[in-house]
Amino acid sequence: MRIDKYISETGVYPRREASRLIAAGRITINGAVIGAGATVEPGDTVAVDGTILSPDRGDRVYLALNKPAGITCTAAPQVEGNVVDFVGYKSRIFAVGRLDKQSEGLLLMTNDGAIVNRIMRSEHGHEKEYHVTVDKPVTDDFLQEMSEGVEILDTRTKPCFTRRISDKEFAIILTQGLNLQIRRMCKALGYRVLRLERVRIMHLTLEGLAQGQWRHLTGDELAELHRRLEEQPGEV
Template sequence: MLINKYISETGHFSRRETTRRIAAGRITINGRVCVKGDTVAPGDIVLMDGEKIPERNPEAAYIVLNKPIGITCTAAEHVEGNIIQFVNYPSRIFAVGRLDKASEGLILLTNNGDIVNKMMRSEHHHEKEYVVTVDKPVTDEFIESMSQGVEILDVVTKPCEVSRQSENVFRIILTQGLNLQIRRMCKALGYRVLKLERIRIMNIILDERIKRGEWRHLDKQEIKLLMSQLNHNETEHE
């Protein structure tokens, strides 16, 4: 997000006033004096006159999107088809994790940075479930190899749950999130992924309430259960 937009969304300064303060060298990003056109990413430290800019406290937003193929999970405004512009939510949100451009299905977006950190920590073993279509019949050997772990990116993937759904379709439940993990695992075993859809993240399930390309807010019960699971896992690993 451009620094002008980022600061204006705090509700304390307009973009024009922000531009004047940038020109005067009064704003820093991660300790560096910023210049016009600089961008801010989640986690960056933005200071004005050496002090943190008070954030606006928007109502917590928890959104699930049924992502279509072709949408990129980035907040970078210059990327065509980025997920933030696609959702077009009225306040600042960001995606929890990624779902690659060629994949589809469930992805969570929020303005709650705390749960992003908790959900992204691999040691918490949060489950993500996918339905995958491949280019040839799924064999018992394939199921066993995928379940036990496959060597990709110089590591062996963690054991996971895999089951055959039909001749060329299987389900897989992962508790880690390596880059393009399922596609790389399949490729290592001689298979090519034709379709990859995420259908669940922890207790959040892709259902008929959201068609492809649509999104909805989590309901109160979903949020309550999600927070309960996150807090439980946080306590277990303290």
């Protein structure tokens, strides 16, 4: 198994953080510092800064958080207002994907690094729904252009679903997550985002969750999450 996947499946670090640790020379296999592309064989001892990682993940945690604006989606303790400190959970967790600091709404938090890429990667097609308030009336042309794809970040966004909610508010369902995607799409079409709220990730919603509150996923929600993730091919 590739080292970055092995680390993420311990549930201690998500795969992106594992890659950073590897690049920094902080990962060893059987006492030897390794680089990207290394593999783990049965019986190998993997350690981060000398602390052995076990593939036994113990109790896994899955939380739904209604993130308020002003909270930053990072686990870095030096960042004031980081989401991990905001939640204050008793054990280490991290956010699946990001909402920028000024955005709000549904955020999934976990200690299960194995699910991060399976949820967030565009090719898996998992829906994320947002409600967006902008600075001027939402027109039919605007909604059509957004749904057909917009040129941002030297690429064209994937086709998506849009609908008008009110004069200056619309809903958009994405299956990709480019950096500040919705804000950049709106800006490219001459609109400015005033409020952005994620209301759904796959089958998970904000229903019954007040802003700033979090809760554990229910048994039914968790079973459906794993069912959907098991339907797609694993990563190598």
